[in-house]
Amino acid sequence: MSKTYLSLCISLTLFLCVHFLSFSQKLPEANEHFKIGMAGYTYHKFDLDRTLDDLATNQVKYLCIKDFHLPFNSSEQEIAAFHQKLAEKGVTGYAVGPIYMRSKADVDNAFDYAKRVGVKLIVGVPNHELLPYINEKVKAYDFKYAIHMHGPDIALYPDADDIWSHIKDLDPRMGMCLDIGHTARNGKDPVADLEKYNDRIFDMHIKDVTAASKEGKSIEIGRGILDIPALVQMLRKTGYSGVCSLEHERNFDNPFSGIAESIGYFRGVIVATKQ
Amino acid sequence: MSKTYLSLCISLTLFLCVHFLSFSQKLPEANEHFKIGMAGYTYHKFDLDRTLDDLATNQVKYLCIKDFHLPFNSSEQEIAAFHQKLAEKGVTGYAVGPIYMRSKADVDNAFDYAKRVGVKLIVGVPNHELLPYINEKVKAYDFKYAIHMHGPDIALYPDADDIWSHIKDLDPRMGMCLDIGHTARNGKDPVADLEKYNDRIFDMHIKDVTAASKEGKSIEIGRGILDIPALVQMLRKTGYSGVCSLEHERNFDNPFSGIAESIGYFRGVIVATKQ
Numbered sequence: 001m002s003k004t005y006l007s008l009c010i011s012l013t014l015f016l017c018v019h020f021l022s023f024s025q026k027l028p029e030a031n032e033h034f035k036i037g038m039a040g041y042t043y044h045k046f047d048l049d050r051t052l053d054d055l056a057t058n059q060v061k062y063l064c065i066k067d068f069h070l071p072f073n074s075s076e077q078e079i080a081a082f083h084q085k086l087a088e089k090g091v092t093g094y095a096v097g098p099i100y101m102r103s104k105a106d107v108d109n110a111f112d113y114a115k116r117v118g119v120k121l122i123v124g125v126p127n128h129e130l131l132p133y134i135n136e137k138v139k140a141y142d143f144k145y146a147i148h149m150h151g152p153d154i155a156l157y158p159d160a161d162d163i164w165s166h167i168k169d170l171d172p173r174m175g176m177c178l179d180i181g182h183t184a185r186n187g188k189d190p191v192a193d194l195e196k197y198n199d200r201i202f203d204m205h206i207k208d209v210t211a212a213s214k215e216g217k218s219i220e221i222g223r224g225i226l227d228i229p230a231l232v233q234m235l236r237k238t239g240y241s242g243v244c245s246l247e248h249e250r251n252f253d254n255p256f257s258g259i260a261e262s263i264g265y266f267r268g269v270i271v272a273t274k275q
Numbered sequence: 276m277s278k279t280y281l282s283l284c285i286s287l288t289l290f291l292c293v294h295f296l297s298f299s300q301k302l303p304e305a306n307e308h309f310k311i312g313m314a315g316y317t318y319h320k321f322d323l324d325r326t327l328d329d330l331a332t333n334q335v336k337y338l339c340i341k342d343f344h345l346p347f348n349s350s351e352q353e354i355a356a357f358h359q360k361l362a363e364k365g366v367t368g369y370a371v372g373p374i375y376m377r378s379k380a381d382v383d384n385a386f387d388y389a390k391r392v393g394v395k396l397i398v399g400v401p402n403h404e405l406l407p408y409i410n411e412k413v414k415a416y417d418f419k420y421a422i423h424m425h426g427p428d429i430a431l432y433p434d435a436d437d438i439w440s441h442i443k444d445l446d447p448r449m450g451m452c453l454d455i456g457h458t459a460r461n462g463k464d465p466v467a468d469l470e471k472y473n474d475r476i477f478d479m480h481i482k483d484v485t486a487a488s489k490e491g492k493s494i495e496i497g498r499g500i501l502d503i504p505a506l507v508q509m510l511r512k513t514g515y516s517g518v519c520s521l522e523h524e525r526n527f528d529n530p531f532s533g534i535a536e537s538i539g540y541f542r543g544v545i546v547a548t549k550q
Contacts (some may be wrong), residue, residue: 028497057532059498222303222542223334229547257332257535264536267497268543272504 027059028267034235036266037062037094037243039205040069042259045252048082052089054256058263062243064123064203065093072113079117094243095203097123098148098177104133111137123148123177123203125156131166131174138173146175146202151182152214159186160193167200175200179247181207184226185216191230198238205247206231206266218249221262228269302334303542309510311541312337312369312518314480315344317534320527323357327364329531333538337518339398339478340368347388354392369518370478372398373423373452379408386412398423398452398478400431406441406449413448421450421477426457427489434461435468442475450475454522456482459501460491466505473513480522481506481541493524496537503544 029036038060043051048069055063063086070082070093086093096117099110101124114122123146126134138145147167149157157163160183163176178201180190194201208224209216221228235244244266248259304311313335318326323344330338338361345357345368361368371392374385376399389397398421401409413420422442424432432438435458438451453476455465469476483499484491496503510519519541523534 054532058536220539222539222546228543232547256532257329260532260536261333261539264495264497264539265543268503268540269547271497272507272544272547 028270032236032270033239033241035062035243036060036263037064037245038259039064039245039247040066041098042246042248042255044068048085052085052091054259055091056089057256058260060246060263061091062094062245063091064095064097064243064245065117065119066097067099070096070117072109074116076116083118093117093119095119095121095123095146097146099124101126101130101134103127104130106130107134107137111141111143114143115141120144121146121202125150127156128166131170135170135174138171142173144173144175144202146177148177149179149182149186151179151185153182153185159183159188160190160197161188164197164200172199175202177201177203177205179205179207180226180231181205181209181216181218181224181247184209184212185214187212191227191234194231194234194240195238198240201240201242203242204240204244206244207247207249207262218247220248220250220258220265221246222265228266229273232266232269232273303545307511307545308514308516310337310369310518311335311538312339312520313534314339314520314522315341316373317521317523317530319343323360327360327366329534330366331364332531333535335521335538336366337369337520338366339518339520340371340392340394342371342374345371345392347384349391351391358393368392368394370394370396370398370421372421374399376401376405376409378402379405381405382409382412386416386418389418390416395419396421396477400425402431403441406445410445410449413446417448419448419450419477421452423452424454424457424461426454426460428457434458434463435465435472436463439472439475447474450477452476452478452480454480454482455501455506456480456484456491456493456499456522459487460484460489462487466502466509469506469509469513469515473515476515476517478517479515479519481519482522482524482537493522495523495525495533495540496521497540503541504548507541507544507548 096114096119101107107130110122121144125148134145147157147163149159149163151158160178167174183190183193208219208221208226210219210224246262248255248262250258371389371394376382382405385397396419400423409420422432422438424434424438426433435453442449458465458468483494483496483501485494485499521537523530523537525533
């Protein structure tokens with residue numbers, strides 16, 4: 001444990017140094033309840049160093065950790081080294097996932113992993129029959145569990161309404177990751193979803209889509225059909241205090257320009273809707 | 276001349292094809308009077324092909340032509356080939372410059388070049404004593420002449436007020452390229468400048484800066500001190516119908532992420548201020 005403590009101290013010192021030395025600029029979201037982050041999946045073709053470089057380029061401070069950047073079987077030392085690397089760029093790993101869970105063993109592993117990583121939010125895709133078991137786990141661990149939605153592509157959890165139907169009678173720590181693109185592709189209104197289910201929305205995937213149907217493709221924020229100003233206003237109205245993580249699912253081999261454009265657009269909307 | 280005509284026909288056909296085949300998406304600025312473009316200087320380390328690729332990536336349709344992409348001594352055929360290349364990407368070269376002019380010969384060359392290129396707007400940096408001569412040229416050619424400003428860095432034309440003092444008694448076709456960053460670095464308010472001098476603003480350089488002083492550096496739009504929502508509102512109020520050309524002057528060896536972020540931010544502000 002003392003090694004972990006030492007690592008955390010080093011991480012904190014490095015974080016403060018980076019913070020102090022960087023151009024003292026206030027990000028557009030600095031006065032908002034919500035934060036801007038990145039879904040690790042966006043960088044699934046790139047290693048952690050390249051990922052962190054791009055987060056720094058885009059001044060993104062929150063990362064949802066995917067297992068290809070930090071494997072499930074990572075040791076305590078590897079996890080400490082991971083956090084230190086993030087801290088050097090001023091980045092916080094705020095959650096893990098999405099993690100598919102098809103058995104109780106998968107659930108146990110995921111909760112154990114999240115605990116060792118030191119986060120209290122899991123983004124998951126659990127088989128329906130596992131929900132009662134997960135419901136007990138969130139109580140035992142005092143974690144939040146955000147079910148991931150995937151629109152019309154797969155049957156498991158297409159949209160926010162579907163997830164709500166499965167969690168409404170469960171512990172309030174059972175919620176969802178609102179993917180505004182996928183719920184729109186399933187014919188729903190993500191802004192209305194945000195208002196309706198705000199108590200149970202623990203994470204968000206921000207993106208844009210070319211159409212409100214199965215044929216809709218993920219695209220740079222602002223190029224598609226979603227009403228981003230309305231979304232930002234609803235983030236404020238509901239007081240959403242989690243992370244809005246960009247999940248950019250286009251040009252996976254070279255997503256950097258699209259990421260920058262999307263983050264720029266989102267911040268432009270944040271600033272302009274303050275007026 | 277028939278060769279030029281043929282080239283223009285081919286260009287037009289290619290433009291229409293590209294236009295027709297591309298994702299039928301309405302750009303945020305589609306319903307505005309102003310357009311979004313790019314100052315060629317942004318890509319001064321890259322050739323025309325790489326430049327046009329990036330304009331396509333960012334859906335930018337207007338380019339202010341710099342001579343490193345189309346040399347002053349280009350032949351009629353080279354100019355036609357240049358326009359054809361632009362048309363293949365749906366890009367219009369709307370002006371030439373900035374061009375430094377230190378003698379009457381420089382002025383003659385610049386006007387001759389612009390005429391051969393087929394644009395009616397020159398962005399220039401002329402010595403003061405040449406202004407009466409240029410004033411006669413704009414009448415003879417029926418061109419517009421936009422004097423480029425450069426803040427506190429060089430004595431010639433630091434800001435909009437200075438340019439106005441030199442052109443106010445000249446032909447109304449004598450105007451300026453409002454560089455919102457440089458005029459701000461000279462202690463002026465670019466939004467007020469836009470309102471004050473809107474009759475004489477024929478081109479704009481959009482950028483952001485870290486400080487309203489000589490020490491201020493060019494930075495991605497939205498990261499600096501400029502009030503971009505107020506600028507966009509003033510573009511609407513004044514009915515500015517020219518191009519807002521991004522002049523990104525940072526990370527010249529790899530400006531692409533910064534360009535995408537800046538264009539994204541600007542478009543986010545355009546959309547959000549419509550509400």
